[in-house]
Amino acid sequence: MKKINVLAIDDDEISLKLIKLILEKNSFVDTIITATNGLEALEILEKRFDIDLILLDLIMPVMNGYEFLANIQTRDYLSMIPIIVVSTDETAKQKVFEYGAYDFILKPIREKELSSAVQETLSLLA
Template sequence: MGLKVLVVDDDMINRMLLKTLLKKNPKVSEIIEAENGSDALEKMKKDPSINLILLDIMMPIVDGIEFLKIFRLDMENAHIPVIVLSTDDTRKTEVFDSGANDFLRKPVKEEMLTAKIEQWTKE
């Protein structure tokens, strides 16, 4: 059984690009999309078998930082790696303090994303 990845980004083009990169990865079996942190929290409740989250920071309604704070309150989510993807390097400390496992700068390079997925999803 492969990885179920939740891609959280308010920009449809960013989600499409990430889906294209993820589809090339043989470990990924399913990709679920969310437009903001609120949408992502709902999708996590409906499908607790998601094993990896790729998360944007700047989004409407519930941003990435707020999502992390809410998401990490539930101890059942402690094992799920969250990789933050952003153009904003200045918020790295806040990102990690909020519960992110890793950070990649946008635009995301395929080889970097593949390496991070491998790092955080070793069986």
């Protein structure tokens, strides 16, 4: 399996640190890039064409996760990047799948659950 580059989008610094800590333990992860809102993430995606996976929170300032999902689906070259939503809002699960998300993880983030979701998503794309 090739090493992947992950973009983690969350306005909570602790969540971003936890995601990085968990993903750094996985041998298939090369780089973890972070953004604190959807607009910042789009700016990163406009410059970096090597992102293989996105981890997305829903509740953020400037551009929330729903707005990010809607925006990314209008851009063909970005809509193919798998997105795993990581949120405290379990009621959002069905809605994010309608927006094209590959998976949904409920916060608080658990190491085994996050690693499994990332591996399962990548295996679907292989």
